[in-house]
Amino acid sequence: MGHNLEGRMQSSSGQPASKKTMVQRQFTRLHALLHTVFQMLQEAKLINYESFLPSIRYPTMNPHATCDFHMRTAGHSLDECLKFKHKGQDLIEKRVISITGGKMNIIA
Ligand SMILES: [Zn+2]
Numbered sequence: 001m002g003h004n005l006e007g008r009m010q011s012s013s014g015q016p017a018s019k020k021t022m023v024q025r026q027f028t029r030l031h032a033l034l035h036t037v038f039q040m041l042q043e044a045k046l047i048n049y050e051s052f053l054p055s056i057r058y059p060t061m062n063p064h065a066t067c068d069f070h071m072r073t074a075g076h077s078l079d080e081c082l083k084f085k086h087k088g089q090d091l092i093e094k095r096v097i098s099i100t101g102g103k104m105n106i107i108a
Pocket of ligand 1: 078080081083
């Protein structure tokens with residue numbers, strides 16, 4: 001009868017550990033642009049959809065929301081998609097995309 005209510009911050013299940021230390025990551029103005037970024041990445045075929053692992057707990061679970069990045073799995077919206085935020089931030093850090101003045105550009 002495991003009634004696990006504490007929000008466990010586990011990131012060790014199957015995911016390769018990031019080389020970087022787990023510092024609080026700055027999401028470069030990504031939040032307001034998530035949908036735009038997603039659309040542009042989609043058009044540029046720079047995005048790989050992911051299947052949603054139910055083991056990942058989202059701080060905001062919304063059974064009515066669906067996430068495009070997670071192949072429309074219910075539970076969260078793209079705005080709340082931690083995975084996609086990290087994805088976008090990766091692309092910024094790899095200089096595949098840039099965000100300047102509230103606009104996103106694909107560099108690659
Ligand atoms: Zn998602």
